[in-house]
Amino acid sequence: DIVLTQSPDSLAVSLGERATINCKSSQSVLYSSNNQNYLAWYQQKPGQPPKLLIYWASTRESGVPDRFSGSGSGTDFTLTISSLQAEDVAVYYCQQYYSTPPTFGQGTKAEIK
């Protein structure tokens, strides 16, 4: 199984500041035939199901604010929140869908400093 390791486990950022979450995969999730990275990001607020933010490593889901962006390729990926808002307090998960079973990172908790 592909193991995803997120860093940091938690972060505290001032309102309006940038938040960066990293996700490292134990093997490449870049599919050479279509040059796509099989990596998604989810946001989960307390008491709610996860919400898809980003897929194909950098494609924003419809309705997701453009302060959320995804980057990276191969084994190293980043979710960036360009200007953290109060409503962004949540746990963020990366997920690979390159191979079965799909796996998730352990999660990164984002808080307001």
Next chain:
Amino acid sequence: EVQLAESGGGLVKPGGSLRLSCAASGFSFNDAWMSWVRQAPGRGLEWVGRIKRKTDGGTIDYAAPVKGRFTISRDDSKKTLFLQMNSLKTEDTAVYYCTKEDYGDYVLPYWGQGTLVTVSS
């Protein structure tokens, strides 16, 4: 609007069984690939298994920890997904989410609210 509503969770003793249901609406259920994902209390997300649509063979895949104990099935006429859980263990305690794939294999834009399964003596 896609809606997924799980039911059937509850308290069960180790070794017991439980059947979860997921009622779907707002989309063509018979065309959908559906997955179950679980989350133990205070823990991260774990994929449980997936069933493809019948026109794609209805193939079912399971995560290793549940293979041989859990069975995923679907009733397209009733737009309902099922998860039959047998030989339950304490480590199966979790909120179980019904999800619908889109954009690609295992990309999960649609989630139900989840149903809590507690395995305890």
